[in-house]
Amino acid sequence: MVSLLDIIGPVMVGPSSSHTAGACRLGLIARALVGGTPEHAQVELHGSFARTGVGHGTDRAIAGGLLGYHPDDERLRESLTAAEAEGLTIEFKNTTLRGDHHPNTTRITVKRDGKTAVLIGSSLGAGRILVTAIDGFPVEVTGAYTTLVAVAKDVPGIVASVAGALADDSVNLATMRVSRRQKGGEAIHIYELDHAPSDGAMARILALPVVKTVRIIERVA
Amino acid sequence: MYDVLLEAVDAAERDGISLGELALRTEADTGIRTREEVEAGLRRALKVMQGAVERGLVGDLHSVSGLVGGDAHRLANARGPLANTIFTDALAAALAVQEVNAAMGVIVAAPTAGGAGVLPGTLLGIARRHPVSEEAMIRALATAGLVGAVVAVRASLSGAEGGCQAETGAAAGMAAAAGVELLGGTPRQAMHAVALTMQGTLGLVCDPLGGLVEVPCVYRNATGAAMALAGIEMALAGVEFPIPVDEVIDTMGQIGREMDVRYRETAGGGLAATPTGRKLARERLVQLKPRKK
Numbered sequence: 001m002v003s004l005l006d007i008i009g010p011v012m013v014g015p016s017s018s019h020t021a022g023a024c025r026l027g028l029i030a031r032a033l034v035g036g037t038p039e040h041a042q043v044e045l046h047g048s049f050a051r052t053g054v055g056h057g058t059d060r061a062i063a064g065g066l067l068g069y070h071p072d073d074e075r076l077r078e079s080l081t082a083a084e085a086e087g088l089t090i091e092f093k094n095t096t097l098r099g100d101h102h103p104n105t106t107r108i109t110v111k112r113d114g115k116t117a118v119l120i121g122s123s124l125g126a127g128r129i130l131v132t133a134i135d136g137f138p139v140e141v142t143g144a145y146t147t148l149v150a151v152a153k154d155v156p157g158i159v160a161s162v163a164g165a166l167a168d169d170s171v172n173l174a175t176m177r178v179s180r181r182q183k184g185g186e187a188i189h190i191y192e193l194d195h196a197p198s199d200g201a202m203a204r205i206l207a208l209p210v211v212k213t214v215r216i217i218e219r220v221a
Numbered sequence: 222m223y224d225v226l227l228e229a230v231d232a233a234e235r236d237g238i239s240l241g242e243l244a245l246r247t248e249a250d251t252g253i254r255t256r257e258e259v260e261a262g263l264r265r266a267l268k269v270m271q272g273a274v275e276r277g278l279v280g281d282l283h284s285v286s287g288l289v290g291g292d293a294h295r296l297a298n299a300r301g302p303l304a305n306t307i308f309t310d311a312l313a314a315a316l317a318v319q320e321v322n323a324a325m326g327v328i329v330a331a332p333t334a335g336g337a338g339v340l341p342g343t344l345l346g347i348a349r350r351h352p353v354s355e356e357a358m359i360r361a362l363a364t365a366g367l368v369g370a371v372v373a374v375r376a377s378l379s380g381a382e383g384g385c386q387a388e389t390g391a392a393a394g395m396a397a398a399a400g401v402e403l404l405g406g407t408p409r410q411a412m413h414a415v416a417l418t419m420q421g422t423l424g425l426v427c428d429p430l431g432g433l434v435e436v437p438c439v440y441r442n443a444t445g446a447a448m449a450l451a452g453i454e455m456a457l458a459g460v461e462f463p464i465p466v467d468e469v470i471d472t473m474g475q476i477g478r479e480m481d482v483r484y485r486e487t488a489g490g491g492l493a494a495t496p497t498g499r500k501l502a503r504e505r506l507v508q509l510k511p512r513k514k
Contacts, residue, residue, distance in 0.1 A: 002369075003248060003251075003254070003259075003370075004259055004370065005262040005263070006373075007332050007366040007369035007370055007378075008262075008331050008363075008365060008369070009262065009330060010329075010330055011265060011266060011328075011329050012327065013325050013328075014323060014325055014327075014328050014334050015285070015324075015435070016334050017330045020334070051432060052432035052433055052488075060325070125382075126333060126379065
């Protein structure tokens with residue numbers, strides 16, 4: 001369903017909806033995975049991001065996202081300086097990721113408060129993004145919804161427990177996906193939600209004995 | 222939203238309303254956003270467009286590579302044979318928005334960042350000499366959105382998929398319909414304006430130097446606005462294009478699918494592959510290697 005505001009929009013800092021706006025959104029998601037501005041980030045640029053990213057401000061856009069700036073925030077232009085001021089060190093490098101990846105793809109590794117998170121994400125055009133891996137788990141996160149990311153031991157009934165906590169909180173699920181690296185190991189749960197769950201619901205999910213981490217990614221698109 | 226433009230024209234005629242009004246009602250009927258929310262979104266877009274034109278016309282901006290900047294100001298202040306006309310105002314405004322875009326300023330992707338100058342250029346160029354209400358401008362943006370939505374479904378709005386005909390070409394078609402509505406034309410004239418404009422941008426390749434949204438993108442937004450004005454003027458005079466607009470849009474999609482990858486934003490062909498294009502890209506990009514921090 002194409003909306004008028006998809007066509008006349010988004011309002012964004014130029015020059016490229018894919019290389020700038022989409023890149024910023026990937027930075028925002030990496031930030032959300034560690035719950036705030038990281039202390040350190042390694043940003044690996046793949047494909048067209050590597051070839052033309054700097055000219056398109058992809059580096060500044062990702063840095064801005066890591067600082068919590070949105071695609072329409074004029075501070076994106078000066079985000080590398082702001083990152084330094086805020087104690088965020090960023091290491092950029094060009095890479096060729098193994099496997100099949102969209103031409104505009106980045107791998108972002110962020111560290112904050114002793115926590116580390118890694119995402120692989122692509123900018124698909126017109127500012128739309130798709131995160132395809134979080135911490136090594138295959139995922140599909142578009143950022144179009146508030147997204148709950150939980151990592152839990154792969155045991156029967158866990159999906160019902162997490163979904164139950166959300167249902168009790170009157171949070172409607174738009175999509176749900178569970179994936180794992182191996183049977184009986186750890187699985188990642190991705191729930192796209194119509195609105196953010198309460199702190200109480202988050203605590204209830206985290207209190208489930210097999211749940212290791214639970215994170216919220218706010219809507220970025 | 223509609224996926225057949227002719228059906229939208231029929232519906233607007235049946236209800237005795239403009240295409241913009243039809244688009245606003247249709248969008249509200251989907252229930253995803255209220256009419257007020259859609260209008261508020263378009264009002265914000267209009268403000269950002271106006272701000273980008275003003276900012277760009279100052280003339281002090283430079284793109285990241287330094288290849289573009291200052292031409293909007295140059296054109297707006299020149300005394301050429303077409304000075305002080307809608308035509309020159311529209312071209313200068315289109316350049317202004319794209320110069321802001323290339324300098325990492327705030328713009329409205331309409332439908333994309335690379336084609337963001339055509340619609341505000343055309344509409345604000347017209348509005349400068351034909352004062353219109355803000356409500357009329359918002360309805361005109363809705364008209365443009367309706368046309369863009371049809372193009373998105375039937376063809377493409379991405380240079381990587383369909384070449385520049387899908388970015389500045391689509392933007393010109395959107396601007397043509399919006400301009401006709403702004404100047405009091407009928408939905409049918411708006412439809413012919415889209416066809417008359419987009420027949421002129423068919424086959425346009427996407428060939429940016431170094432893959433950056435700078436050259437020729439900035440200038441192609443000005444020529445896109447010129448194409449839209451040509452379509453508007455012909456349609457308002459009663460010129461009717463013999464091929465139905467939806468078939469023109471389909472043709473754009475078909476040409477895009479058959480277009481060699483070199484002409485789809487890869488900098489592998491067209492102006493990007495000229496000796497000077499390659500040289501400029503090499504010289505300007507060499508200083509822009511990602512730095513280690």
